[in-house]
Amino acid sequence: MARPSGPPRESPLSVQAVPVTSGRAPEGLTAADRKRMLRVMLLSRALDERGMTLQRQGRIGFYVPVEGQEGAQVGCAVALDPKDWLCPGYRETAVALSRGIPLRQLLSQLYGDRADLCQGRQMPNHFAFREFRFVSASSPIGTQIPHAVGLALAARLKGEKVVSVAFFGDGATSSNDFHSGMNFAGVYRAPVIFFCQNNQWAISLPRSKQTRSETLAQKAEAYGFSGLQVDGNDVEAVYAAVKEARARAIAGGGPTLIEAVTYRMGPHTTSDDPRRYRSAEELALWKSRDPVERLKETLVREHALTEEEFDQFLEAARAEVAAAIQEVEPLPPPDPGTLFDDVFARRTPQLEEQRAAFLAELPGSGGRKE
Amino acid sequence: MTELTLIQGVNQALREAMKADPDVVLLGEDIGVNGGVFRATEGLLKEFGEDRVMDTPLNESGIVGTAVGMALYGLKPVAEIQFLDFIYPAFDQIVSELAKLRYRSGGQFPCHVVLRAPYGGGIKGGLYHSQSTEQLFASIPGLKVVVPSTPADAKGLLLSSIFDEDPVLFLEPKRIYRSLPGEVPDGDHRVPLGTARVAREGSDVSVFAYGAMVPVAQQACQGLDAQGIHAELIDLRSLVPLDEAALLRSVEKTGRAVIVHEAPRFCGYGAEIAALLAEKALYSLKAPVVRVTGYDTPFPYALEHLYLPSVDRVSRAIERTVRAA
Incomplete structure (x- = not known):
């Protein structure tokens, strides 16, 4: 993993040139584990496909795609303990799936139906699952960051060996609460992981205009704790980074800021047209770094996966989504x-x-x- | 019973709550070593340690946001905002998060935080140590707003707030923190939220006030006895939820209403009471409802004694109402 003090970069795109792992395969991640991760990533992607379409067809009101960030999200989620607290933003569907939250429950939230645990009170993708310690997401940017600090401090006070994770994007690093949360976490050495998915775009604003900082990871330094940049499309590298941060937090070593460098391949939401602000060339470049394809290629290269098996996984994911939609769509709205x-x-x-x-x-x- | 000041009532409530429940934690600026700039948390750091009495960095959004996280876990955080005037950096946390978490999660994530904030004028605090902006918070669904006016209620309402299930903004009238001591029940004294207090019974006019305006109105009411005007004084105590029944009962009896608050008049809390009376007690009213409030200006420094509703202004308003019909 490159420390923030690594070689200067010319543009956010060149970050892929930065060496991102120490070269070691992450401990405790077997081929079977990685295949399970691949299947969750495919499930998320299948849900994105249908979610976008359902909105276009007027069957749901809105949709927030994850496409392109599945590696970062699944890599992070799998490295955590099921008891760790998650403070998500509204683009954390693959995190939710990775934690084992039933697809049906996610779909009920998208539809805002009677089975939605949130009673149809929020826009799609603003999930909340108490049972899974997946905290309710809101639309304001960055507000969940201090919540993760409070959860971590509370857990420590009660003697529970867990961490909390704040999920946010590059845009949120400009928000007030990024500063609030980072500073409080540093002062109290809270067992918290700040997991920033730098997907290069905050709606139409590129990462280069979000901050003059060379990396987002280096911002941790000013708050007195570690920040590191990791290739967010390398699911294993993300896993290793989060494992390390988690171990440090549990051992009393304080917080870590992880900048997972990735890309939002789709629009910001169904209300956005990214062609207005970014080039086809850029998108093509990042599609060539698709985290799903990368994991697939690694597994195929290791003879742990065949093309046929991959196609089966993808079909199974699509079928699972289709079946869940069929099940959920007839449900009435809340009373x-x-x-x-x-x-x-x-x-x-x-x-x-x-x-x-x-x-x-x-x-x-x-x-x-x- | 012990005679205490209002701030001592606050301190005693915090101590009682922390003794009774290890999940009660305090956080805020200067509340630990310094015991709070008003001494509300005096002695608590020593008694309960720095894990439960946390001096925080100077960042209100961080204070409220961290408290929200603690409450999501299941603790009962009580955060001090040093002055209500400084709460605005946390407005997003209060409006977007604290007040909405239970609702937006379908009840999965109740978020019980108590925010204590000294408010109001009369201490030569100028623009930024004097304001009364309770109406901003009273208009946010999901947030309770409580204002004590006596030492006993400060203790009883704060204890009820800490052991409530909903977020509470607890506004402390700093002008009377020390000036009006009173008898306070010992031990776990609780005053239920959402109940107004009849501070003084009367038959001719109902006066509605809260916080530091209660003793001002009380004095005005007493002064009018000699003129044969018997005013009833209702201390609202809880702005959200409002004890409508108590207000309506009083106005049905007296047929007249005077509302007193420090905050500016326009869209102030008094407007809500006036609207309530127009909707539900119009046929009981014998005279127009009168408001005695701060003016629609920023809070002044040198002229604050003229800005704040005084005994004289309240007395004249009561007289005018009674003489009107």
Whole structure:
């Protein structure tokens, strides 16, 4: 892994020239493990394919694709303990899948249906899964970063040997809460990992205009802890980096900022057209570094995977997504009365009154007005 | 019962809560070694250690964001914002995260944080140590807003806030932190949130106030007794949720209402009360509702005594209402 003090780079694209691993194969990651990782990456990609289409067809309202960042996300998630806390942004679908969150639950969130654990209250991809310690994502950028610090400090106070991970992108490194979280974590030596997926673009703003810093990883230095840059499209390198950061945190060595250099191959969301701000050549270059293809090639080269097997995996992933969509799509939207739940632990008298009036005025309620 | 100041009531509530529950942790600027700039956390670092009484870097968003994370884990963090005037860097955390986590996660991630913040004028604090901006927070669904006006309520409401299940902004009227001591019940004294207090019974007019305006209104009401005007004073105590029933009960009895707050008038909390009375008590009203408030200016320094509602201004407003009909 290149330390932030590595050789100067001319542009974000040249980062791939930086040596990213020590050359050692990550310990404890067998071919079978990597095949499982590949399948999760393919599942995420299959969900992206359908998610984009479902939005275009008007069947869901919005979609945030992961495409291109699967290696970074799965590499990171697999290196963690299931008890570690995750503070995601809204582009962490492959992290969720990697943690074993059922596809059906993700789809219910995308549809905002009655089975959605969030009761259809958020835009698609803003997941929350308490049972999996996958904290509720919001749309403001960077706000989850101090949450990870608080979770890590709380766990330490209670004597639980876990870490928390804040997921965010290159854009978030300019946010107020990046500074807040990084500084608090440094001061308290919190067992936290700041996992930055530098996907080169914050909607239309390139990484080069986000900060004058040579790397994002070097920002850790000012906060008094380690930062490192890793090839985010190399799932094994990411895994190794996160393993190391996790071990350091658990041992009391404090936080780590990991800059996983990757690329958002798709649009920011279904509302975005990246052709307005980036070239076809750039996209083609990064498609040649596709993390899925890379892992596949490695496994094929090691004779751990055949082309036929890969095709089967991809078909299986697509079939799984299709089956889950079929299962979820008929589900009705949340019950209208739930609109007033979970504002507080219990509805206030004001909310009770509004709820009663709302229900009385609903079509089909008999039209009784106050 | 012990006679305490309001700030001592706060201190006692924090100590009681920390003794009762190891999950209660404090964080904020200067709250540890220094015991807080107002001494709200005096002695607590020594008693509970730096893991539970955390001096933080000077960054309100970091304080609230970290507290949110702790609450997500299951702790009961109580964060001090040194002055309400300095809370704005944390506004995003409060509005976008703290107040919405339970809702947006379908109840999976309740986020119970108490934010304590001294607020209000009358201490020669100028623009940035005096403001009352409770209305900004009262308008955010998912956040409770509580304001004590007596030492006993400071303790009782704070203990209830700490052991509540929802995020609470606990506003402390710093002007009366020390000036008006009162009897405070010992031990685990709790005052339920969402209940107003009848500070003084009367039949001619209802006066609604909270925080440091309660003693001002109290004095005004007392002064009018001699003129045969018997004012009822309601201390709201909880702006969210509001004890509507108590307000309506009082106005149905008196037929007149005067609302007193330090914050500017336009879109102030008093507007909500006036609207409530217009919607639900119009036929009980004998006279127009009157508001006595700060002016629609930034908070002044040299002229703060003229800006803040005074006993005199409140008295005149009450008289005007009663004489109107």
